Amino acid sequence: MKKYLILGIFFLNILIGYSQEVKRNMSIKDFLSIPSISDIQVSPDGNSLLYILTESNWNANRQISHIWQVNKNGENTKQLTFGLENESEPLWSPNGKWISFLAKRKEDKQSQIYIMPSDGGESKRLTNHKTSVSNVSWSPDSKKLYFTANDPFTAEEENLKSNKIDVYPFEENYKQKHLWEIDRATNEKKITSGDYSVLTYSLSHDGNRIAVHKSPSPLLDDSFKSEIWLINNDGSGEIQLTDNSVSEITNNRLFKTGARIAPNNKSVMFTAAVNGKMEDYYNNKLFLLASDGSSDIDLLTKDFPYEVSAAEWTSDGGKIFFVANMGSQFQLWQYEIASKKLVQLTEGKHSIGQWTYNPKQDEHFVTIKTMENPGEIFSFKKGKLKQITHHNDSLKIKFNLPRQEVISWKGEDGVTVEGMIYYPHNYNPEKTYPLVVQTHGGPRASEKYGMSLRYTTYVPVLTGMEYVVLQPNYRGSTGYGDDFLRGMVGGYYDQSHLDVMAGVDFLIEKGIADPERMIKMGWSAGGHMTNKLITFTNRFKAASSGAGAVNWISMYSQSNVRYNRDAWFGGTPWQKDAPIEVYWNHSPLKDISNVETPTLVIVGENDPVVPKEQSVELYRALKSNNVPTHLYIAPREVHRWMELQHRLYKINVELEWFAKYALNKPYEWEYVK
Structure with missing residues (x-):
């Protein structure tokens, strides 16, 4: 046994010496070929993760994104989708039986929703929408999905285009973007309509209400005139919660993002790049207002010196977690509603990239960026970070x-x-x-x-x-x-x-x-x-x-x-x-x-x-x-x-x-x- 131990140590030393000898400077191709992780999604039972891994395919001359899965303990890492088409927005159905994602397969003219069984099997296209689908969410009962899509051109408009009668008015030939739903039997229903665009939306925990960001148009510059509204899940019961006209000095540019309805449906949080007087051009801050629009907007991070990024409620609505831009780093923070106390949860010489929160298990999943790694997935619970994925661990060994x-x-x-x-x-x-x-x-x-x-x-x-x-x-x-x-x-x-x-x-x-x-x-x-x-x-x-x-x-x-x-x-x-x-x-x-x-x-x-x-x-x-x-x-x-x-x-x-x-x-x- 001693003989084999000595031999093992000998070969280990050779391998260590070899790895040090071949360590080299990074070429341009090496750099452009480093894969990246995004779109972390937690399974309903909290034990498994979906994510997007984007890799460079030099034969195709582009990066290609596919869906991967890994157990929370870091075991059983596997690729779920393959080929030269990209996938994005992977989501578990709340009952855990299905995985949905967006893709544009060879037969598709636009990006569509695909679903596949979570326990394995072929995917099938769910939508056959005339325009590109985005921003997908499952209903809490797993019976239907919501998505946004631009309105299609009319048959007359398509006929004119096909006959080369296609002179168009600059920045006026857009189609508004609206909210739709579809069930697993492919029955589609339009939820919103009108001369506005739904930029983003978020479902309430019970699925009965939806917070939507309405903009005058889908044009980028008009997004800074968006307002937050609440609607029922069938599009009825509209309530306008914000109004850019409250302050002339803002010039109607109070862009609000990430509206989230509280678990008790009584309030809505959002972020906006304004100060407490609703004046424009400030660091992004966290705000709260009543879901019936009856109270003034409450600035939660008034004296917070950093910028608030993505934010989510805890399951009981007692806290709000968010990622903060602290200049040289992104770190995770929490805001306690009752005490109005801000607490920094993560620290260190790293930055948080992607972030997903699982309120059922009170667990966070983040990508941690260091100089040796552009961002592997870690879990964060009870003050401890634990690495889950290992796609780029070799960088510090090779280069x-x-x-x-x-x-x-x-x-x-x-x-x-x-x-x-x-x-x-x-x-x-x-x-x-x-x-x-x-x-x-x-x-x-x-x-x-x-x-x-x-x-x-x-x-x-x-x-x-x-x-x-x-x-x-x-x-x-x-x-x-x-x-x-x-x-x-x-x-x-x-x-x-x-x-x-x-x-x-x-x-x-x-x-x-x-x-x-x-x-x-x-x-x-x-x-x-x-x-x-x-x-x-x-x-x-x-x-x-x-x-x-x-x-x-x-x-x-x-x-x-x-x-x-x-x-x-x-x-x-x-x-x-x-x-x-x-x-x-x-x-x-x-x-x-x-x-x-x-x-x-x-x-x-x-x-x-x-x-x-x-x-x-x-x-x-x-x-x-x-x-x-x-x-x-x-x-x-x-x-x-x-x-x-x-x-x-x-x-x-x-x-x-x-x-x-x-x-x-x-x-x-x-x-x-």
Whole structure:
């Protein structure tokens, strides 16, 4: 026995040594192939979970999402759906006999509801709706399902389109979205109708009442005019609970989300990005009101310094659980109704991603993000986290991963600013490193603990090439209190760009960053910031502007979302006595003649959020002024690129640009066939 034990230890040591020897830097393909977990759903008995695992299929040139199942104890992990079609929104029927999900199979023109027996067997299509189905819920008795779908075009409208008589009125050719129900015998019934759209909804615990968010239209910009209503499950008995007209100062933009009816049906909670006076542009807060609309709205998180995300009731209605954005992390909190006490439940150098609460067993299921793992499922009960899934455990064994820290510095006006820094795995404090500064999108967002799988940042690839990466949570970021968030109100670039540069100077003073090898990049609002900084300073040797705005005046009309601009600049650019000077003074295009930094410009061909015309304006201005530049437009892509080869190309072309202008060395492209 001793002989075998010695041999076992010998081979174990060989394996350990081998794993250390083959540990390598992460390639672009490695990074783009990391799977992700979403849509956690708990079985009625609380013993099993469904979830979506999204994996990269390079032959199909896209990511594909399938349904997986695992026991709560982490055993019996198995894949339930297969093929090249995506599935989403997996749900257990309340009696545990069925699993529903959304899919668009080969014979489907639109996404439809499919169901399959929970104990195994083939799935079958339940709906045959003329428009795409979304937002599915089961009734508590498991006899029917609810969903939302846009109204179909009439036969006359379809006939005109088929005959190429298809001239359409811009932003008026939409169809309203409404609530439907269907039973397992495929009998459909429309629950709501009228000249409005149901954006989201939530059933009461007994299934008799439904909280719906009504919007004037399904257009993105109109979602910020939504109201909360209560209706019976047959569409009758409407009660309007909120009214945006209560305050003229809000300009009818009090967007409310996540309405949840209390277990006793007497109150409704929701979140809204307003303060106690219902004034707009604040961190998301938690509110409560009576379900009969008889009382004023009660702000539950008045003095809470962070932003409230998703929230759910306990089974007895005595508490509300929610996830809070705390700047550099997402953590789980609870609010006690009787005592009005707020308690933080989770903590640590991680962030919560997905979250699902099971009130029957008073148990939470979350994805936990760390720098070594982008998010496995954990259970959380009685103060303890327990890992359930293990899809990405091998990352820390296979790859050299960066060290991540939260750092803070003083902004130009003395306000404390926070950010994330990533060091190469072999970081030597005696050396200075080339610095990549990445600014996040939103800008109502923040960078947090954990490995991000965004193809716009690809941090592990950069650190593998011995770049240090800084992600500043500049003025306008969420999770740092209302004053910090509202640092952009009245002027987008009053302090935000100075916050970024103060962070850069902090790293230079610490001997971390080499001031002669600095790079600026960002996507969306991160692209806006890149465009500003290249006009503000020539200290960056290379830059990449991804889907960034350069002209706030033209951007207002081009984008499909405008609601934030009014707060930033003091109104629209078209109103009487319009604040045109504010718009123009904060447009990077105004100072474009200052730019010397070689700058890539990258955008999706069909981006509705930051349309390609903004990138064209930037490119033509840089080209006219003889600044080294290229404009790359990805066909078929919108704001979030979906094709893997496009993502690969973007990263390659940026790394080549950075190597040429910041490092003065060649770069070898990585290809995936």
